[in-house]
Amino acid sequence: MKEEVINIKNYSFRYKDQKEGQALKNINLQIDKGQFVVIMGPSGAGKSTLANCLNGLIPNFIKGKYEGEIIVMGKNPAQEKVGTMAKNIGLVFQDFESQLFSTNTKLEIVFGPENFNVPKEEMEEIIERIVRVVKLEGLENRQPFTLSGGQKQRLAIGSVLANQPKIVCMDEPTTDLDPVGKLGIFQIAKELHQDKDFTLLIIEHETEEALEADRIVVMDNGQIVLDGKPEEILPQVDFFDNLGIMPLQVPKFFSCLGLATDDLPLTPEAGLAKWKDLNLKIDDAKYQALLEKDEQLEKRYGDVVLSVSGLEHVYPNGNRALKGIDLEIREGEFIAILGHNGSGKTTLVKHFNGLLLPTGGQVKVYGKDTREHSIYEIGKDISYVFQNPDHQIFSDTVFEEVAFSPKMRGFTKEEIEKRVKEALKAVDMEGYEEQDPFSLTKGERQRIAVASVLSAQPRIIILDEPTTGLDFKEQRQMMELVKRLNENGHTIIMITHTMWVVAEYAHKVAVIKDGEFTMYGRTREVFQQEDKLAESYLKTPHIVNLGNLLGRTVLSIDELLFCTQKG
Amino acid sequence: MEMFLYLDEDTYMHRLDPRTKIFIMIASFAIALMFFTIPPLLIIGALIVIYGSSGKTLSNLNRIKFVLVMIGFFSVVIWSLMGQGETKILGPITLEGFLYGIAMGIKIDIMIIAGMIFLSSTKMEEISAGLVKLKIPYRAAFAFSTALRLVPMIVATSSIIIQAQKSRGLDLESGSLIARAKKYIPLLIPVFISVIRGTNVFAMALESKGFGYSEERSSYLEIGYKRNDYIMLALVLLLLIVSIIVKFTTNI
Numbered sequence: 001m002k003e004e005v006i007n008i009k010n011y012s013f014r015y016k017d018q019k020e021g022q023a024l025k026n027i028n029l030q031i032d033k034g035q036f037v038v039i040m041g042p043s044g045a046g047k048s049t050l051a052n053c054l055n056g057l058i059p060n061f062i063k064g065k066y067e068g069e070i071i072v073m074g075k076n077p078a079q080e081k082v083g084t085m086a087k088n089i090g091l092v093f094q095d096f097e098s099q100l101f102s103t104n105t106k107l108e109i110v111f112g113p114e115n116f117n118v119p120k121e122e123m124e125e126i127i128e129r130i131v132r133v134v135k136l137e138g139l140e141n142r143q144p145f146t147l148s149g150g151q152k153q154r155l156a157i158g159s160v161l162a163n164q165p166k167i168v169c170m171d172e173p174t175t176d177l178d179p180v181g182k183l184g185i186f187q188i189a190k191e192l193h194q195d196k197d198f199t200l201l202i203i204e205h206e207t208e209e210a211l212e213a214d215r216i217v218v219m220d221n222g223q224i225v226l227d228g229k230p231e232e233i234l235p236q237v238d239f240f241d242n243l244g245i246m247p248l249q250v251p252k253f254f255s256c257l258g259l260a261t262d263d264l265p266l267t268p269e270a271g272l273a274k275w276k277d278l279n280l281k282i283d284d285a286k287y288q289a290l291l292e293k294d295e296q297l298e299k300r301y302g303d304v305v306l307s308v309s310g311l312e313h314v315y316p317n318g319n320r321a322l323k324g325i326d327l328e329i330r331e332g333e334f335i336a337i338l339g340h341n342g343s344g345k346t347t348l349v350k351h352f353n354g355l356l357l358p359t360g361g362q363v364k365v366y367g368k369d370t371r372e373h374s375i376y377e378i379g380k381d382i383s384y385v386f387q388n389p390d391h392q393i394f395s396d397t398v399f400e401e402v403a404f405s406p407k408m409r410g411f412t413k414e415e416i417e418k419r420v421k422e423a424l425k426a427v428d429m430e431g432y433e434e435q436d437p438f439s440l441t442k443g444e445r446q447r448i449a450v451a452s453v454l455s456a457q458p459r460i461i462i463l464d465e466p467t468t469g470l471d472f473k474e475q476r477q478m479m480e481l482v483k484r485l486n487e488n489g490h491t492i493i494m495i496t497h498t499m500w501v502v503a504e505y506a507h508k509v510a511v512i513k514d515g516e517f518t519m520y521g522r523t524r525e526v527f528q529q530e531d532k533l534a535e536s537y538l539k540t541p542h543i544v545n546l547g548n549l550l551g552r553t554v555l556s557i558d559e560l561l562f563c564t565q566k567g
Numbered sequence: 568m569e570m571f572l573y574l575d576e577d578t579y580m581h582r583l584d585p586r587t588k589i590f591i592m593i594a595s596f597a598i599a600l601m602f603f604t605i606p607p608l609l610i611i612g613a614l615i616v617i618y619g620s621s622g623k624t625l626s627n628l629n630r631i632k633f634v635l636v637m638i639g640f641f642s643v644v645i646w647s648l649m650g651q652g653e654t655k656i657l658g659p660i661t662l663e664g665f666l667y668g669i670a671m672g673i674k675i676d677i678m679i680i681a682g683m684i685f686l687s688s689t690k691m692e693e694i695s696a697g698l699v700k701l702k703i704p705y706r707a708a709f710a711f712s713t714a715l716r717l718v719p720m721i722v723a724t725s726s727i728i729i730q731a732q733k734s735r736g737l738d739l740e741s742g743s744l745i746a747r748a749k750k751y752i753p754l755l756i757p758v759f760i761s762v763i764r765g766t767n768v769f770a771m772a773l774e775s776k777g778f779g780y781s782e783e784r785s786s787y788l789e790i791g792y793k794r795n796d797y798i799m800l801a802l803v804l805l806l807l808i809v810s811i812i813v814k815f816t817t818n819i
Binding site: 052055057061081082083084086087090091093095097098099101102103104106107110111112113114115116117118119120123141143145156159160163350353355375376379383384386388390391392393394404405408409438452453456 | 730761
């Protein structure tokens with residue numbers, strides 16, 4: 001029997017400080033008990049706004065003007081206290097750091113039940129049940145800040161589940177997580193979905209993860225633009241492309257070959273079957289051409305600009321983060337460094353510009369030993385773009401922000417102006433000079449952060465997860481920018497978890513695990529070894545899977561199209 | 568990076584009722600404030616250190632030693648220059664001022680160490696539970712313990728931001744005092760923004776977990792006075808009385 005747990009009728013919402021338009025426009029949505037719904041959409045589509053409306057954070061906590069009605073489990077969240085709704089619907093946020101506040105795991109879990117005056121005897125049972133559900137057994141007495149990112153987010157989910165809500169809505173729960181952490185969250189989601197009384201809503205932007213859902217709701221511009229089963233929605237690759245969400249790669253590939261939408265396979269396995277059906281073949285001469293292109297690329301590299309030998313790092317607390325790393329990077333290379341959180345990859349790259357100094361071994365940048373030169377000195381040749389642009393932006397105008405680095409280095413006014421202009425041109429943000437950086441979107445702020453290191457004219461650029469938190473369109477823009485910089489001669493070192501970005505853009509890949517390199521080589525060679533990557537919890541993109549099933553490692557849809565020969 | 572002062576040990580001190588520990592801390596402040604000469608302050612300091620080590624909390628001294636040393640140093644410098652006295656040692660510096668500076672340094676350090684011992688042995692939830700038992704409204708008690716939680720969060724964010732700005736060429740080590748102070752602006756603004764964003768999510772998470780659902784609220788932590796509490800309270804009360812008597816009958 002179907003039973004509606006969420007019913008949204010003609011709902012619109014406008015934030016109090018929103019100048020024009022509405023964040024939500026005339027939303028109609030009914031969700032049945034037991035459904036697993038994935039909500040997708042580009043940045044600014046209104047996904048989080050919708051989530052916050054469900055438990056009454058909007059309009060009770062975040063003010064604004066709303067029309068229409070929402071009923072969640074028979075209650076209207078706009079007219080209830082947010083606290084009351086917590087028993088019916090739990091909300092998990094993207095930022096797990098700020099969601100946790102207790103001294104240990106147990107106290108974090110019981111915070112909700114305490115608010116509802118649950119007697120102490122029952123709390124013991126709740127703790128036992130929750131740590132089992134979110135797989136935190138044995139960590140009951142740990143302080144949350146000592147947990148890994150994935151564990152923290154699982155604890156955040158557990159602390160919401162402790163109130164035993166019948167609906168849980170997770171707002172981009174995996175965006176800030178590494179591949180292991182992501183996997184953990186999706187496993188929990190799957191297990192929660194076993195309970196037929198339990199309704200699960202996940203806001204997500206990775207299409208590959210949406211395959212598991214019962215239903216997909218696509219939003220754009222405050223409206224629901226598509227709603228249906230994954231097998232109906234996901235083949236609509238052109239629609240996704242236009243919207244700025246990444247379409248599944250396998251159906252996209254076959255769509256480019258001219259197949260009709262209702263004939264498109266979704267997974268690599270289904271793709272292989274279809275490939276055989278259509279009697280397609282790989283054109284080996286063309287595949288050889290791809291391999292030759294890889295070699296050509298390498299021949300263009302210049303001298304070694306960064307050399308790392310026997311690098312070890314032991315933190316003051318005794319943690320041995322790096323255990324003897326050797327690496328040479330040549331002028332013009334584009335290398336991606338992969339590995340899960342705590343594997344040592346951030347520790348490694350922080351040695352490259354002297355933020356950390358080796359406790360053993362040596363790092364040389366353009367022949368300069370990082371131990372003998374200051375960060376200021378090393379920083380002339382190598383720049384570091386941090387993951388979160390908000391950790392470095394502080395000026396009132398974009399111009400001031402980008403001019404900061406050359407100003408610190410004492411250049412003349414004309415030179416500064418010239419450099420700012422060039423940097424903004426490189427990131428495609430000309431004309432934004434007088435804007436307030438804080439009023440820009442996250443994607444734009446990320447580009448300003450890149451411009452603000454470009455203005456120092458470094459020859460090597462380190463990027464720490466440049467695409468995290470951006471939607472597909474913004475990710476593409478960002479990566480095209482990085483590619484252009486690389487083609488103009490900058491050496492690029494990038495940390496990332498986004499595997500399609502690595503496949504399409506990086507020349508070389510180094511995989512780090514427990515402070516040591518486990519894999520290193522050309523992207524194509526590394527991505528050929530899916531099993532070995534899986535040991536580091538890394539998953540190749542679907543198009544690479546399909547290629548490997550066909551016995552050739554291709555890195556993008558375009559490459560596979562290039563090699564495909566119709567039989 | 569270690570974020571909180573709290574040390575998860577299992578000692579008699581960790582098992583004391585938070586109210587007892589609050590009282591001990593306040594009594595330490597009171598006694599330290601009563602005296603202005605070095606000998607009694609040294610005795611109080613020694614007692615506090617013994618108390619701290621009995622609860623295995625002194626490993627945190629390492630983390631705040633910089634603050635302690637700086638306070639001691641500045642206290643001596645300022646009081647030596649400003650203090651009034653008769654016995655001149657060097658230029659405007661007098662022996663009385665110098666000794667007074669040392670005493671003030673010890674006094675402030677004692678208070679900081681007493682606070683550190685309290686935070687090292689008491690969970691935030693226990694602090695708020697204790698305050699609630701002292702008839703302070705839960706919301707106020709929670710706000711207080713949350714404010715304590717913000718400090719390490721700000722420290723952690725600041726350290727990332729310092730690294731980010733250093734990578735852009737911010738040179739904090741050179742220049743005059745004013746020039747260097749100006750250089751902190753690129754650090755302050757991102758820290759404020761990050762903290763405000765963080766606390767906003769924090770508040771939403773609180774609401775979403777039913778915070779403020781009703782006035783009646785149960786507690787997982789059960790606190791109450793036990794035998795050790797009465798012994799400690801009696802000891803501290805005795806010390807307080809002895810200090811008052813010494814203060815008003817002698818001249819030290």
